[in-house]
Amino acid sequence: MRRDVFQAIADPTRRDIINLIAYKPLNLNSIADNFEVSRPAISQHIKILMECGLIEMKKQGRERYCEAKLEQLNEVSEWIERYRKLWADKFDRMDDILDELKAK
Amino acid sequence: MRRDVFQAIADPTRRDIINLIAYKPLNLNSIADNFEVSRPAISQHIKILMECGLIEMKKQGRERYCEAKLEQLNEVSEWIERYRKLWADKFDRMDDILDELKAK
DNA sequence: ATAATAGGTAAGCATTTGCTTACGCAAATT
């Protein structure tokens, strides 16, 4: 029952779920429509995503809207960023980030 | 046998292994000395890390030196960065990165 | 040559994971 973000995003279906609701919350059945596996399977994935805070649910009548809490990815991001300065292409990527910033 | 980086870093022991050799390659037994589990267990973890390119091995006599190939983390990093602009704290983190750059 | 060291790998096992079908209940529709 170690439900951490690293493990949550290890499953490709769960990553797809996150991707699906990143911009717009969806209710559970709408999410399940996008996958080949059964609704209960999706329900279980969403439970896992909730347990590590990557998703929050808002009840709305009989529907449950799932909203992505992407800031939870920060834990993973920070772990990786610790090593970024050791990569060869460090400055190229920094340039990308700078360009992005300037574009704003 | 889907050996992708996401799954590789889902295991805390494997993350610790990466952390251990991030700056300095170590041979397998030296790595295993840092963990409570057996040497074969570590050997199996390292096999997984190799299969997704996160580690490369250099034979040196009877020793095998394990070197972290951190650029493989890029796949995870890129996946997360796609969502960073959706976080609330985006610009705070950008400031951090800028400060880091300036310090160089 | 013999022994010690480094490490790969198989077999066995308990636990976890991911899925299914079946069922249950609350909210909405008719």
Place this chain on the structure above:
DNA sequence: AATTTGCGTAAGCAAATGCTTACCTATTAT
């Protein structure tokens, strides 16, 4: 009031995971 819809969850199952012990080969030391 009866039915349909949305969704949680239990039970069951196959496969994957993580570990152990046992054994093996190759290199180094004595």
